[in-house]
Amino acid sequence: MNSQLVISVLGTDRPGLVTEISRIINSAGCNVEDSRMSVLGGEFAVIMLITGNWNNLAKLETSLSGLQEKLGLLIGFKRTESRPADKGGMPYHVEAVSMDQPGIVHQLAGFFSSRNINIHDLYTNSHPAAHTGTPIFILNMTIEIPAKTHIATLRDQFMEFCDQLNLDAVMEPVKG
Numbered sequence: 001m002n003s004q005l006v007i008s009v010l011g012t013d014r015p016g017l018v019t020e021i022s023r024i025i026n027s028a029g030c031n032v033e034d035s036r037m038s039v040l041g042g043e044f045a046v047i048m049l050i051t052g053n054w055n056n057l058a059k060l061e062t063s064l065s066g067l068q069e070k071l072g073l074l075i076g077f078k079r080t081e082s083r084p085a086d087k088g089g090m091p092y093h094v095e096a097v098s099m100d101q102p103g104i105v106h107q108l109a110g111f112f113s114s115r116n117i118n119i120h121d122l123y124t125n126s127h128p129a130a131h132t133g134t135p136i137f138i139l140n141m142t143i144e145i146p147a148k149t150h151i152a153t154l155r156d157q158f159m160e161f162c163d164q165l166n167l168d169a170v171m172e173p174v175k176g
Contacts, residue, residue, distance in 0.1 A: 089144035
């Protein structure tokens, strides 16, 4: 039976970081099950779910400390277990676009958490509008709507909420 370890890594972006991190994982006899990697500003950030037997994960944990010093990274890790199947809900994709303004993520997260809806995945970015250069903010998230939630009512509440914030938004079932 495989054990699980979540690893987060943060450091100045440069070529070869993914190679070094994956080399240490592979050398310990472990496997990358799931990961998210991105460059944010000048920093590289990754979070990974690693699997392996208990001894191999212990070996990896020891190796990560050396990697942290060698490459000047901030590395955190924590043992975890598989998520219970009943924790999930109906997956829906949410996209919101607007002129960039402080608090959008906080307000949208608050809308869903106040309804006991879990945010499974969230990513944002911004870019200047083509002709005006106005900062445009884009948010994408996957939420897990509890089965007992009335979707039409939730969608109406969400659209009204977005109208109040001047957000152009969509909430639709995840396809595929």
